[in-house]
Amino acid sequence: MKCEHCTRKECSKKSKTDDQENVSLGAPSPAQENEEKGEFHKLADAKIFLSDCLACDSCVTVEEGVQLSQQSAKHFFHVLNLNKKCDTSKHRVLVVSVCPQSLSYFAAKFNLSVNDASRRLCGFLKSLGVHYVFDTTIAADFSILETQKEFVRRYHRHSEEQRELPMLTSACPGWVRYAERVLGRPVIPHLCTAKSPQQIMGSLVKDYFARQQNLSPEKIFHVVVAPCYDKKLEALREGLSTTLNGARGTDCVLTSGEIAQIMEQSDLSVKDVAVDTLFGDVKEVAVRRHDGVSSDGHLAHVFRHAAKELFGEHIEEINYRTLRNKDFHEVTLEKNGEVLLRFAAAYGFRNIQNMILKLKKGKFPYHFVEVLACPKGCLNGRGQAQTEDGHTDRALLQQMEGIYSSIPVQPPESSARVEELYQEWLEGTESPKVQEVLHTTYQSLEPCTDSLDIKW
Helix, strand or coil, X not given: CCCCCCCCCCCCCCCCCCCCCCCCCCCCCHHHHCCCCHHHCCCCCCCCCHHHCCCCCCCCCHHHHHHHXXXXXXXXXXXXXXXXXXXXXHCCEEEEEECXXXXXXXXXXXXXXXXXXXXXXXXXXXXXXXXXXXXXXHHHHHHHHHHHHHHHHHHHHCCCCCCCCCEECCCCHHXXXXXXXXXXXXXXXXXXXXXXXXXXXXXXXXXXXXXXXCCCHHHEEEEEEECXXXXXXXXXXXXXXXXXXXXXXXXXXXXXXXXXXXXXXXXXXXXCCCCCCCCCCCCCCCCCEXXXXXXXXXXXXXXXXXXXXXXXXXXXXXXXEEXXXXXXXXXXXXXXXXXXXXXXXXXXXXXXXXXXXXXXXXXXXXXXXXXXXXXXXXXXXXXXXXXXXXXXXXXXXXXXXXXXXXXXXXXXXXXXXXXXXXXXXXXXXXXXXXXXXXXXXXXXXXXXXCCCCCCC
């Protein structure tokens, strides 16, 4: 039996009647059970089930399963406990980076404003023993800016002989995994090479921040709080998630739901604390976001940049047109009856399937597509917007969408801190180091067939 997201005739998952079907990838070994539990034994042990995986072919290899066992609250608490018991010279600096979509979840879950939710979450994490809590928005700034520049370059190079377009976003790990493992060579050249916000945040923490604090990357244990389980798989990928110094950028990913469960079962006394910044500022910075409906906003920002750079058009408001369904939107730039730019947002695997089929037939009219595996976008990640029976919590999601849309938008170009980092950390906006740190490559991980074996 295949899970609801599987795209294969045969699946490595166990059937519902198999005794092992619900064995958690995070299940501890007997030796682990005998380890000291410390003061956190009363908190929930968040588990990862194969049925939670959204990634491409929905099959996790044995090796990935072993590695995923460390992407859990149990491993997080293990590091916290070691800091309390071992010699101070062996302590690790715990850093947690939180996605803005996760903050909207915590605000809705605990009936707080998004800024109060940010302070409450930061206070809770620090009461556990975390040293620094960051917002990943600055990493998304870099991802968007690099995507903008890459699109303009591709647009200029595109021709009948050298097809550089459409450019497909690569910030969603479920979509990227699907492209590499299932779709292969016809699609991979169209993937944007800019790293995702999570990957860039790993470099910021393990490279820039580590040097600012005179720490070796190995001394830092970096945790990312994200809305979906695929971010766990993204953290494991070699090359994609390693930093300039060779260290793994993210050591552990916990979903918003896993953190919320820990918070709900904890009796720790919590004091609200302002989120830290990479620059050591004392002044509190308000939560901000990018101009996306429920994502990091690549489509909107790239569209505005391309309109200005390629055609000298200044776009204030973007008008999204819903086409075949509410998860497929189109944005166009038109002048004198001619379509100059045609962008789209394709959310969910049904829309991805249609997009790929048209792309292979040469009947795909778009220059750029923001692709996300989750219907309704990142806010609807399975790590946070789910009921106990595994369905989307529509009331909670609607509340989250309202909260997210109320967060002030700040274009990445307007960030003085980002410009400072380009110069101080990356040696300029067009330096070789930018390509090395902020970009990646993709590869087909299995032979590609002519037909896409997708059944819905």
